[in-house]
Amino acid sequence: METVKKNLLLIPIILSVINVICLASFLIGLSVMNHPISSILTDLGLLCPLIATLSFFYLVIKVKKHSALKYFHFVNAVTFLVPICILTFLILRFLNDWDIYF
Numbered sequence: 001m002e003t004v005k006k007n008l009l010l011i012p013i014i015l016s017v018i019n020v021i022c023l024a025s026f027l028i029g030l031s032v033m034n035h036p037i038s039s040i041l042t043d044l045g046l047l048c049p050l051i052a053t054l055s056f057f058y059l060v061i062k063v064k065k066h067s068a069l070k071y072f073h074f075v076n077a078v079t080f081l082v083p084i085c086i087l088t089f090l091i092l093r094f095l096n097d098w099d100i101y102f
Contacts, residue, residue, distance in 0.1 A: 008063045012072045015055040019079040022048045026083055045083055052080035 026045020029038045056076045059069060 009066065009068060012055055012059055012063065015051055015058070016072060016075045019048055019051045019055065019075060022051065023079045023082060026086075030086065048079045048083045052076040056080075 022045050024045075025041040026048060029041030029043075029045060032038045032041075052075075055072065059072055059076075063069065
C-alpha cells in the first residue's frame, strides 16, 4: 500500500520541480529584459499557472489523502500566483504609462 502512495506522489513531485524551474526562468527572464533570451525564459515561465492547475487537479482527483499534500498545494499556490500577480502588475503599469485609466 505504501508503494502505491509513493508512485502516486511521483507525478506531483515531477510537476513541482518543473513548476519551480519555470518560475525561476520567469523571474530570470523578467530581470534581464533587454537580453534576447529573456522572451524565451518569460514564455517558459508562463507555463507555471497551467502546470500548477494540472498538478492541483491531479492531487485532488488521484491523491486524496497524504501527509505531503499541504506542501504540494503550497508549491502550486506560489507558482500559480506569482506569475499572475507580476503580470497583472506589469499590465497595470503599462496601462498607467499610456494614460489609460479605468
